[in-house]
Amino acid sequence: MDPRSEVLLRQADLFRGDLLLAGLPADDLLGQLPAAIGWSWHAGAHQTLQARFDGRCTFGVAPPAAAFDAAVLFLPKSRELTDYLLNALAARLPGRPLYLVGEKRAGIERAARQLAPFGEARKLDSARHCQLWRVTVTNSPPPTELQALAQHFELELADGPLRVVSLPGVFSHGRLDRGTALLLDQLDRLPAGRLLDFGCGAGIIGASLKRRYPESEVVLLDVDAFAVESSRMTLAANQLEAQVIAGDGIDAAPNDCAAIISNPPFHQGVHTHYEASETLLQRAASHLRAGGELRLVANAFLKYPPLIQAHLGHCETVVSADGFRIYRAQRG
Numbered sequence: 001m002d003p004r005s006e007v008l009l010r011q012a013d014l015f016r017g018d019l020l021l022a023g024l025p026a027d028d029l030l031g032q033l034p035a036a037i038g039w040s041w042h043a044g045a046h047q048t049l050q051a052r053f054d055g056r057c058t059f060g061v062a063p064p065a066a067a068f069d070a071a072v073l074f075l076p077k078s079r080e081l082t083d084y085l086l087n088a089l090a091a092r093l094p095g096r097p098l099y100l101v102g103e104k105r106a107g108i109e110r111a112a113r114q115l116a117p118f119g120e121a122r123k124l125d126s127a128r129h130c131q132l133w134r135v136t137v138t139n140s141p142p143p144t145e146l147q148a149l150a151q152h153f154e155l156e157l158a159d160g161p162l163r164v165v166s167l168p169g170v171f172s173h174g175r176l177d178r179g180t181a182l183l184l185d186q187l188d189r190l191p192a193g194r195l196l197d198f199g200c201g202a203g204i205i206g207a208s209l210k211r212r213y214p215e216s217e218v219v220l221l222d223v224d225a226f227a228v229e230s231s232r233m234t235l236a237a238n239q240l241e242a243q244v245i246a247g248d249g250i251d252a253a254p255n256d257c258a259a260i261i262s263n264p265p266f267h268q269g270v271h272t273h274y275e276a277s278e279t280l281l282q283r284a285a286s287h288l289r290a291g292g293e294l295r296l297v298a299n300a301f302l303k304y305p306p307l308i309q310a311h312l313g314h315c316e317t318v319v320s321a322d323g324f325r326i327y328r329a330q331r332g
Contacts, residue, residue, distance in 0.1 A: 003128035004074055004101045005029040010125055011132065014097075018067060022085060023074040024049070030056055039064055041169075041225035044248030059246070061146055061167070061225050063088055075102025075111050080149070081169030081226070082111055087144040090118045094140035099124075100133045108133070117141070150233065155204070157184065159212060165233035166202040169226045171265065173202075179263045179324045180204055183297040186318055186326045187212060191293055193258025196221060198250060198280060199265050203231030209261065210240045218242040221253050223265075223276070250280045256289045262296040281307040288312075288331040295328050 001009075002025035008015060009032055019036040021029060026048035030036055038057035040046040046059040058064040063071075071089045076082055089098055100115060102108035112133045115121035119138040123131060146167065151174035155162045166173050172180070180201075187208060193216060197206035200220035210218040220231045220242055228246045235242055245252060253260075264277035281304060284294045294312060298304050300323050308315040308329045318326040 002027045002029070004103065004130050005032075006128050007101055007125055007130045007132050008072065010127060015070070015072070017069045020063065020068040020071040020089070021074070022063070022071055022089060023076055024057075024072075025074065037064065037066060037068065043223045043225070043246045043252070047248055059225060061229050063092060068092070070097045070099065072099040072101060075100060075106055075108055076169060077106070078169040078173065079111070079114075080173065082114055084144055084146065084149055084168050086114055086118070087141050090137045091141050091143045093137045096137060098135050098137055101130060103130050105129070146229075147233075150230075152237075155184075157208065162204070162207060162211070163234065163237040164202055164204055165230055165237050167226045167230045167233075170224070170230045171201040171227070176204065177263075178322050179297040179299070182319060182321060182324050182326060183261070183263055183295075184208055186295065187261065190261070190295070191258040191291065192216060193289065193292075194219060194254065194256060196253055196257045196260045196287070198253065198260055198262035199276070200231045200244070201227050201263070203234035203244075205261055205263065206231060206242055206244075207234050207238050207240055210235070210242045211238065216258070219254060219257075220244045221247055223248050249276050250283050250287060253287050255287050257287050257292055258289060259293045259295060260284055260288065264296060264298065277302075277304075278307060282311045285312050285331050290331060292331045293328065294330075295326065297324050297326050299323060300325050
């Protein structure tokens with residue numbers, strides 16, 4: 001059981017009514033709170049919860065339409081995303097309780113101050129290196145339009161300006177990160193056919209691929225609903241059409257790709273996770289056609305070449321700069 005869920009269950013009598021669990025972990029909390037429903041924006045967590053608690057968890061960037069008498073937000077990493085989520089929940093809970101739970105090392109004490117606009121916040125519990133806070137919503141905000149929180153910026157690329165739309169919580173929100181910038185300069189001479197942008201974030205790589213290779217089918221894949229929505233908005237801002245998929249890792253990707261291009265993630269919340277990236281390297285070959293290519297950017301300290309060579313073949317370092325490396329490998 002996730003320690004945040006354990007803290008909630010220490011106060012289980014508070015959570016017997018119609019309760020929304022927002023950003024909940026993929027554990028047995030829904031089983032312990034049978035009147036609760038879940039809202040997830042992580043495709044992997046949602047898939048696990050749906051398999052165990054069919055129909056009791058929704059996926060997306062907005063709260064479910066179902067009524068609820070209280071809500072618990074599991075603290076996300078991003079302060080901007082926390083603001084959006086708290087406002088979206090508080091708008092549905094005038095006069096009712098809104099809870100915030102999170103790990104101390106994730107900044108729960110700082111985040112608790114974000115409850116202040118809605119009423120007087122109170123700490124209810126501190127255990128398992130976590131804290132649980134509550135506010136009764138006396139100041140209910142108007143519903144928040146997520147699009148109004150998007151950051152828009154423009155990249156000057158060799159084939160013209162690219163408009164980017166970034167939502168709160170998306171990787172490198174509102175700016176171009178150095179790894180993606182390096183990868184953007186190494187998108188030439190990709191094989192013809194289906195191109196996959198794995199871990200698409202705000203859709204910068206995917207949109208660039210579709211514009212550079214208009215005859216190719218381009219697929220963008222991310223585990224996060226806010227990234228998926230950002231990618232769709234970026235494509236629309238540039239009058240481009242591509243398929244955008246929410247899925248947990250490379251297993252959600254189509255097969256028979258001509259190339260997989262990625263700035264793969266290795267962070268999840270405050271924790272460091274390499275599983276999604278390592279699984280990509282281990283299974284990329286099964287999603288590439290013969291002669292298909294994997295091209296990715298990674299921090300130079302990550303020991304990816306041995307994994308690539310073990311599962312795909314010869315690994316070439318195309319560029320090394322600014323603490324990043326571009327790797328290229330081809331399926332035989």
